[in-house]
Amino acid sequence: MPIAAFTWTEFAQQLAAGIREGAIYAGLALAIVIIYRSTRVINFAQGEMATFTTFIAWSLMNQGLTFWEAFPIVLAIAFTGGVVIERTLIRPVENAPVLTIVIITVGLALLLNGLMSLIWGGANQQFHGPFSTRTIDVGGVPISVQDIGIVAVSVLLVALLALFFRFTKLGLGMRAAAVNRDSSRLVGVRVSWMFALGWGIATVLGAVAGMMIAPVVFLDPNMMQTILLYAFAAAVLGGLDSPVGAVVGGILLGVTITLLGRYVGFIGSTLKLPAALLLILVLLLVRPGGLFGKVAVRRV
Amino acid sequence: MRTRLWLELSAFVVLAAVVVLLPRFVSDFRARELAIVGMYFIALLGLSVLTGFSGQISLGNGAFMAIGGYTTAILSVDGFYGHQVRDLWTIPIAGFVAGIAGLVVGLPALRLSGLYLALITFGIAVSFPQLPKEFDHFFGGTTGKILNLAKPPFGLSTTANNWIYYLTWGIALVLLVAAWLLVRGKTGRAFKAIRDSEVAAVSSGISLGRYKTLAFGISAFYAGVAGSLYAIANAYVNPDVFPIILSVYLVVGLAVGGLDSLFGMIAGAALIYFLQNHADTVARWLNHLPALSLDPQKPGIPSVVFGIVLIAVMVLLPTGVGGLVRRLFGPLTTRLYTRS
Numbered sequence: 001m002p003i004a005a006f007t008w009t010e011f012a013q014q015l016a017a018g019i020r021e022g023a024i025y026a027g028l029a030l031a032i033v034i035i036y037r038s039t040r041v042i043n044f045a046q047g048e049m050a051t052f053t054t055f056i057a058w059s060l061m062n063q064g065l066t067f068w069e070a071f072p073i074v075l076a077i078a079f080t081g082g083v084v085i086e087r088t089l090i091r092p093v094e095n096a097p098v099l100t101i102v103i104i105t106v107g108l109a110l111l112l113n114g115l116m117s118l119i120w121g122g123a124n125q126q127f128h129g130p131f132s133t134r135t136i137d138v139g140g141v142p143i144s145v146q147d148i149g150i151v152a153v154s155v156l157l158v159a160l161l162a163l164f165f166r167f168t169k170l171g172l173g174m175r176a177a178a179v180n181r182d183s184s185r186l187v188g189v190r191v192s193w194m195f196a197l198g199w200g201i202a203t204v205l206g207a208v209a210g211m212m213i214a215p216v217v218f219l220d221p222n223m224m225q226t227i228l229l230y231a232f233a234a235a236v237l238g239g240l241d242s243p244v245g246a247v248v249g250g251i252l253l254g255v256t257i258t259l260l261g262r263y264v265g266f267i268g269s270t271l272k273l274p275a276a277l278l279l280i281l282v283l284l285l286v287r288p289g290g291l292f293g294k295v296a297v298r299r300v
Numbered sequence: 301m302r303t304r305l306w307l308e309l310s311a312f313v314v315l316a317a318v319v320v321l322l323p324r325f326v327s328d329f330r331a332r333e334l335a336i337v338g339m340y341f342i343a344l345l346g347l348s349v350l351t352g353f354s355g356q357i358s359l360g361n362g363a364f365m366a367i368g369g370y371t372t373a374i375l376s377v378d379g380f381y382g383h384q385v386r387d388l389w390t391i392p393i394a395g396f397v398a399g400i401a402g403l404v405v406g407l408p409a410l411r412l413s414g415l416y417l418a419l420i421t422f423g424i425a426v427s428f429p430q431l432p433k434e435f436d437h438f439f440g441g442t443t444g445k446i447l448n449l450a451k452p453p454f455g456l457s458t459t460a461n462n463w464i465y466y467l468t469w470g471i472a473l474v475l476l477v478a479a480w481l482l483v484r485g486k487t488g489r490a491f492k493a494i495r496d497s498e499v500a501a502v503s504s505g506i507s508l509g510r511y512k513t514l515a516f517g518i519s520a521f522y523a524g525v526a527g528s529l530y531a532i533a534n535a536y537v538n539p540d541v542f543p544i545i546l547s548v549y550l551v552v553g554l555a556v557g558g559l560d561s562l563f564g565m566i567a568g569a570a571l572i573y574f575l576q577n578h579a580d581t582v583a584r585w586l587n588h589l590p591a592l593s594l595d596p597q598k599p600g601i602p603s604v605v606f607g608i609v610l611i612a613v614m615v616l617l618p619t620g621v622g623g624l625v626r627r628l629f630g631p632l633t634t635r636l637y638t639r640s
Binding site: 042089092093096097099100102103104106107108109110111112113114115116117118119121122221226229232233236240271273274277280281284285 | 351357408416418419420422423424426427430431548551552555559598599600601602603604605606607608609610611614615618
């Protein structure tokens with residue numbers, strides 16, 4: 001692939017695109033981290049859950065609703081769906097080995113993926129997002145409104161979540177349940193419900209990420225699969241149990257792979273994912289806990 | 301303990317007898333289907349040693365199968381320095397090539413545990429299909445490579461499908477015995493010690509590095525052999541022959557078989573094959589349930605059925621088929637009163 005001459009304008013555009021990608025990864029990575037922190041389970045169905053809710057949004061918009069009318073309805077459905085899934089599928093095996101639960105989430109991913117093909121068909125669908133794709137001039141660099149919108153929504157969401165976890169009783173209860181189940185139970189936190197709440201919030205985060213990225217890529221049942229991998233990588237990069245790490249890791253990863261794909265000819269678009277994983281592998285070998293994670297001291 | 305040994309031995313004899321006699325009673329096409337089940341069985345044996353015994357999760361064993369398959373294809377089509385290798389002899393080579401790849405992957409496994417490892421191996425599964433596309437001169441790109449059709453050697457008069465069947469299950473039985481001896485011996489005890497507590501294992505003088513990497517190497521060897529057989533049976537390889545989802549299916553089979561039950565892997569292998577190819581049949585069964593009408597021909601059906609079966613098995617039978625059998629035979633193999 002021939003590489004065009006380097007210009008600072010184009011570099012800034014690539015940087016913006018990278019931050020936009022990163023914002024999506026950060027959203028999904030945050031969803032993964034929220035579930036992981038409380039139950040030590042990696043939810044492999046996170047991507048499929050996000051795509052499923054995006055399809056619901058698409059159906060609602062086909063019924064004549066505008067994006068911002070459909071948005072709150074979808075978030076409510078996503079939250080309920082997440083809680084219901086936790087109560088029905090995860091709760092019965094709460095005390096089973098982690099591998100059992102992880103495999104159940106893999107089963108859930110397959111199930112949701114099949115259901116999407118059944119209900120909406122496997123074809124690509126155009127998803128009309130809330131932001132226009134025209135560009136505006138930001139300090140001499142043309143950047144699309146869509147990119148700015150996606151980043152703004154993500155930032156807003158993360159800020160809301162940070163406030164929730166810091167200042168509300170419920171948010172503090174969820175953090176307590178994640179840190180120490182027994183002690184939380186002793187002070188009156190309903191630990192099991194906190195986990196369900198975590199699934200609900202994670203599903204909402206996924207739904208937002210899905211609805212934000214769908215206008216950029218086409219909507220199809222496999223839309224989130226690659227994105228989920230990047231989100232995993234982002235979560236690992238930041239340290240699996242650190243929400244701040246997930247956000248920083250997401251942005252960092254988005255920018256890095258966008259720039260690598262653009263400026264390192266050898267990597268191009270096919271080797272982006274292997275390159276990203278190699279980066280993560282190297283980082284983990286140096287810092288096993290990720291950038292912000294804590295390395296747990298184990299006792300026998 | 302003695303009784304259990306006898307039970308396992310007799311199970312093996314029964315299995316061997318069934319393997320030898322089965323082709324007499326089924327059609328040529330069924331023999332081919334059973335051969336493919338045998339290939340999944342081989343791959344699952346390796347995964348069982350890795351996950352069930354040494355406690356390390358791998359979501360990337362489909363990639364090792366791909367390495368085995370491609371080794372066989374490249375050796376038998378392009379040859380080694382111009383010498384084409386007979387497909388039969390490429391099988392062990394494919395195993396070793398994949399095994400070495402496994403050892404390399406096993407190295408970072410030393411520093412990563414549990415879910416980090418699962419993610420990294422999943423990354424390998426996802427990245428590998430990109431390589432044949434990127435280096436198409438060597439791997440044949442998206443079109444892949446066409447192998448010669450498998451035919452029985454030494455002038456044996458049997459059909460190609462029956463030959464593949466006997467070849468696969470012959471190797472499978474040998475590898476089953478090998479895995480069984482391995483997990484019963486010193487190495488197996490070291491694996492189990494690491495699985496149960498790494499710190500305690502190190503304190504007892506077990507080298508974590510050596511055994512963890514070794515487990516990866518062994519599981520990759522098994523996967524490589526399975527992939528090689530798969531390439532020979534299909535007579536072609538391309539990135540779609542070993543899709544990303546294959547690695548996930550293998551973990552599904554492992555869980556259904558019961559992580560540390562070598563014999564249980566047969567059930568897991570059968571399930572992988574059956575659900576992939578006969579999901580429409582399962583959909584028809586499910587239609588007997590009230591308030592359910594699935595169109596068996598629709599594209600999403602295999603995934604839906606796979607997902608439902610997987611979740612159901614994990615919720616109802618968390619120890620898999622192997623665990624269930626063990627519980628059924630429990631009264632025979634354990635003492636009523638223990639001395640401890």
